[in-house]
Amino acid sequence: MTKAASKSIAAQADPARVDGRRERGRSSHKRIVEAMMELIVGGDLAPSAARVAEEAGIGLRTVFRHFDDMDALYAEITATITQRVMPIVAAPYPAQNWRANVRDMVHRRVRVFETTLPFRLAANIKRYQSPFLMGQYSKVVLLERELLLRLLPAPVLSDRINVEALCAVLSFQSWRTLRHDQGLSAEDAGKVTMHMVEALLTTIGDAA
Template sequence: MDRAHYLLPQSNDDGPSVDGRRRRGQDSRARIVHAMLDLVREGDVSPSAELVAGRAEVGLRTVFRHFKDLESLYGEMSAVIEAELMSLADTPFKATDWRGRVLELVERRGWAYERIAPFKRAFEVHRHQSTALDVHNAKLVAGAREILRRVLPADLAADRDLFEAIDLLLSFDAWRRLRQDQALELDATTKIIQAMISALLDRTAAA
């Protein structure tokens, strides 16, 4: 879905009376957020307001007119990323059994992590000084944990040690360690995490 769908306020008034200034304001706001997304995606973890303004082809005053500070701009960017991840979460599983779905979560999250890796790096740089990013991160973590809880059988979801271990293996931190620090390929990373989760489930079943 077009990112602008999440950025622009939806209006029921599509007639000729729609105020042109308001439309231009909405367009500027969307361009600013898109510019921020593009700059971070390209590897700039902390683009300046001046750089965002230049990429969006708007004046610096326009950036601050729409966003009182850079934290609110990061908040808008977070909303777009969250919408993309939620659309993935709503996609039906291919696997028909719970174990297959748990292992499928590795592939699904790996796909998502590959897309959001530049943004996660940027967020970690600014989280200590940004309430918006801290709230965004907590919301994503809680949502991911809830998905895992729904996929697992109730008795396994209630096993704290097992649940926390699987949740850790499915985390962005585990994925980043294998992909970045250990320089593993995408397929190898997926197989290793799936193997570790399978071993945990086998151990629990044998206990």
């Protein structure tokens, strides 16, 4: 009898053992993801697999058994963070003046950027060595741009310089500069962002 057949018979004979093993596997998987996220939030923006294993209280071999490489772990974290912020990002805008919607977007971006700040800082450190993270970076930048462009009426879209300025002000890189480089609080960074957006809105001519 082959080893695989023996395992199959053993599984059929003792389903409780198999269920217990699967449950332990799910538990270890969750602990790994949570450990990685806690380390990043705590300021370790580039934790090693060994550090993740230590934080999760499991063996290093277990980490690599659940995630073939660190990209797989980053993919899991990305999915978790996306679930948190998509309700904010995808919520419909009310039927109001486009300028009011842009102001609403400022408040949304502040919430999303602040929620994702440590994770995007961590991803920026690793993305040049990670095809997955580099691909995610490009997708998110494009999405953020498209979400803004959808709010702008055609006459405004033809004002290329102001449109590009709005995209820059409402980018994560601008938020990172305010929070990380200039050391502003989230509240003050939000006020500065709104101030810059209001200044741009005054330079844009009347549009339908």
